[in-house]
Amino acid sequence: MDVAAEVDLADVFDTFIGILHKGCDADVLDVFVSMDLTLTQVRVVFMLAMHGSELPINVVAERLNVSVATAGRTVDRLVTLGMVDRREDPDDRRSKLVSLTAEGRRLADTQREGMRERIRTFSRALPADVADGLREAVAAAIAATPEHLRAGAACSPDQVRTSS
Structure with a gap:
């Protein structure tokens, strides 16, 4: 980047x-x-x-x-x-x-x-398509984040992907 x-x-x-x-x-x-x-x-x-x-x-x-x-x-x-x-x-x-x-x-x-x-x-308040896109983008970002930066996070990348 x-x-x-x-x-x-x-x-x-x-x-x-x-x-x-x-x-x-x-x-x-x-x-x-x-x-x-x-x-x-x-x-x-x-x-x-x-x-x-x-x-x-x-x-x-x-x-x-x-x-x-x-x-x-x-x-x-x-x-x-x-x-x-x-x-x-x-x-x-x-x-x-x-x-x-x-x-x-x-x-x-x-x-x-x-x-x-x-x-x-x-x-x-977000339109459904924007919310879905944001969920996918954030889940991908969390999954790509090194473990030491995720320490103490409230949920795992898999939980983010499956949440609605």
Whole structure:
């Protein structure tokens, strides 16, 4: 793919994603602001939700590109707010494992469901032939995406192809 086509594709995706996110982000951010959460705290909640299981604090720090001390303070605040649990790693007592509580999961799920509803609304508004073409193109793009870039995706390329 030449550079001009790559830029054009990036611009198209940027516009497309902007349309899908329109309105969703503001609603979700309002919830976080009302809870007085920092951006780093929000990132921890979403990272744990996407990962789906507990993570050591040092991995949280690595993924957020912050120090272990910063990650630890962030987790401490989230524990106080009832958003995450922290426990000792049974295999390494020096390490702490972090996972979402039911409240943290509810918050992440609320954001995700708001986005899904926005996508459903967008999809229903498309003419059938455009929706079919978009489904096929996106399924092909997902199938062509290297596995390391798809890690943590909600569904497989086969699920996209068979979904309606």
